Amino acid sequence: MWRRILALVRKEFLALLRDPKSRIVLIGPPLIQLLVFGYAATFDLQEVPYAVYNEDRGAAARDLLAAFAGAPSFQKVADLHAEAEIAPLVDARRALVVVHIGPRFTADLLAGRPAPLQVIIDGRNSNTAMVAQNYVRSIVDRYNDGWIAARDRQGPPARLVMRAWFNPNLESRWFFIPGIIGMLTLVVTMLVTALTVAREREQGTFDQLLVTPLRPDEMLLGKMVPGFVIGFVQATAILLVATLWFRVPFLGSLPAFYVGLALFLLSSVGAGLLISALSATQQQGLLGAFVFMVPAVILSGFATPIENMPAFVQTLTLIDPLRYFLVVLRKVFLEGAGFALLVDQFWPMALIGVVTLVLAGWLFRHRMY
Amino acid sequence: MSPARGGAAMRLSGLLRKEFLQIVRDPSGIAIAFLMPIFLLVLFGYGVSLDADHVPVALVADAPSQDSADFLAALQGSHYFVPRVAGSLPEAEQALREGAVKGIIHLSADFSRRLRQADGAPIQVLVNGVDANTARLVEGYVTGAWGAWLAAQSARRGQKLDMPVDLQPRIWFNSELKSRNYLVPGLVAIIMTLIGALLTALVMAREWERGTMEALMVTPASMSEVLLGKLGAYFILGTGGMLLTVGLAVWLFGVPLRGSFWLLWGCASLFLLAALGMGLTISTLARSQFVAGQIAIIATFLPAFLLSGFIFDIGSMPAVVQAITHLIVARYFVAIVQTLFLAGNVWSVILPNAAALALMAAIFLGITWRKSRKRLD
Structure with a gap:
């Protein structure tokens, strides 16, 4: 029996890797994509382009603008001299933030009146706008604290002391890179599995496979192995790049990571083979791969938290294996989690894997054309 | 009309008919063009939000x-x-x-x-x-x-709070900072990138693989006409999908469309040409459906999702990565739809991005045309 399976596994690997283009697609892009995406995926803003419209010649306005100029995440692109210049600049996306200081700014401050500071932010990307607004607020807060302290005036009766666990500087890259490992692993298993059965069906070789002594479960095993092996190798390479190149801390246990990976591969290989077994043509297989993969990524909690989703979408995410694997990855990387905290994530992936694989194996024999 | 031109028109309409018959015969093409945009946009439009409430x-x-x-x-x-x-x-x-x-x-x-x-x-x-x-x-x-x-x-206590500088932020275009208003237009661009590539990624490879390309070669139709037939058929399908998604964005999700609808239509057409061109290029270069499918999976979705400015700010990426984003078709269309929906007809955003889309379309279609001359190998 093992001889038969081994022969089938060999044939599957040959079918995958014989075409040099296919070899390149399987090995190169996932690693390159990790490097590119690792730098791209962050909500932290760099060099926010801002413009200044200052109508006040006082020293206080100058000091406040110096605080903006000194902030590393801001980059001045223009000095404006009229209100009418603001709109074209923002419309054309040349400035994300416009700081407008009115003519009585210094006078108000010196008189002890609240001095209004108008800040215009391009809200086309509302998340970027919100982050930029927080940056501006922290500059203004620091300026206010300095002003109060320098004049020995009474500060607020209570102040906030903020602390963030697991990621003290709130670097969003630490959040996204473990997620990218999960996404790329999913993509690689889809590459390997989603089209295999469909291709054999379309070319007629699947019928030949069905008349061999191989039983459906043996065929299933033979089709699973390449997805597993390639998924393991890729995920390990990506893990090394994430920790050694991007320096994302890896605090948890390596065995827990690999158990999570094995279960995730089980479920995603299962989903890929099920899609493939359902398709009569490769076109349908490709459609199925996208219909599964795109929602699996977008609703996994990778960029937008699952808690923000409405209840029915949250329920739908329960059948998304990536959802569980992302939690495993983030907990293992950043929170140092071991097995005990992860069991709740492990068993749903195992369940998805078993159900999809059983269905796929059944379809091998029962979906005929 | 001269006889030669009449012949070309007849050949083209015949090729268009052939493509449509093929599309209708395998229902997955129709599913890609019409069902998938609705399914994805409804799912994501409701599901994707960055507004943390409660x-x-x-x-x-x-x-x-x-x-x-x-x-x-x-x-x-x-x-x-x-x-x-x-x-x-x-x-x-x-x-x-x-x-x-x-x-x-x-x-x-x-x-x-x-x-x-x-x-x-x-x-x-x-x-x-x-x-x-x-x-x-x-x-x-x-x-x-x-x-x-x-x-x-x-x-x-009857005191005045000591607040030296009173920050008054004004958020333009999206004053309530509703993330759906910016995510839904972006989703239209992402979804249509996928649809465009999916529609065409396998079509050329399929003809080569099944040997029907050789059958086409012996007809009087020139290769440009064969390509034009394919492009035309899928362009019509893609336009249908585009209208559906834009309609859903406006009527179902209530995203304001402040710019001109016809301008959006024009830009969307350029974008579709580029996206379909990308699919045709993949298909032509790969020659086998299997490899074309693999390339489509890896080259379309994740790059469009992460590098288009749909969710991550391009200006905050390192210079090298910013340069790479210029290769992503979706990037230009995301900029256009976000501006057309939320800000209006801002020519300084639309013109350069539309020009880039036209250039990408020309490059992709050019590669396809060059690589699929009538030759056997």
């Missing part, structure tokens, strides 16, 4: 007093939070570790006493930093609630 937080007051109750009431009044009172700090920390709450607001035993001292009382805010963005949002919400509480406190 964030669960734990409140801990070591020595409950009138002052602490007062501050907690200010938090409870905010719709951003679902506060729950925890008995002790370790209990709250356990909830934070398990993910049951996103943050802890902790008032120490001397809160009331220090509130009346010169340096003020500390309010400790602990957040789970793993999801840095949500953590920042929680911090921002707490800061807002704190500011409102301070103002109410000083008003009650």
